[in-house]
Amino acid sequence: MGEQPYTEPIGALSLTLDATFFALSDPKRRGILERLGRGPATLSQLAEPSGLTLNGIKKHVGILELAGLVETEKVGRVRECRLGPATTLGEAGEWIEAHRRAWEGRLDRFERFVERAR
């Protein structure tokens, strides 16, 4: 008997999850989101306290922007950054929550099985 395929359907949600989880996998990028949670900031304002160069910040902001977590806008001579819509973060949170519940359900069943076996 062959194993049932388990691959995720490829689609917009799958690509959003890829980009969001990847964007969240770096402490500098999570730091940028924390900072923008306190209000918008220019690229230079993000760079100054981070210990990163302006180019380093640009790279990280670009990855956050691809995931929809950050939006940027050219205002005069500077680029202002702010948090994007919360939907991307919501979808990543829903994926984790659904799996955490399934996971804990499994562990519960396993514990009950061990209890009964005693």
Added chain:
Amino acid sequence: MGEQPYTEPIGALSLTLDATFFALSDPKRRGILERLGRGPATLSQLAEPSGLTLNGIKKHVGILELAGLVETEKVGRVRECRLGPATTLGEAGEWIEAHRRAWEGRLDRFERFVERAR
């Protein structure tokens, strides 16, 4: 006035979040977690329906194992894989949930500000 530093404290939680979010950023790895949610499987059982080679599966399982999302055990001549403790997934979920709430709080305040400004 200098900007307040926004970097995340480096520590065990930060490293766990890095590893967990990175592990979740690939649809094949999310698929392996879905599959293991239905019960333990050997590396070959994971490889067969995935379209990946055994080496490809080993690499992905290794990344999931580093994050604590999967545990493996050599049983005779095969390596059996199962879901790890749910704690890592819980910590990633808590990070997202805390930030989603802060995020939505900000958007609410902004909407009220726009309402008042009208």
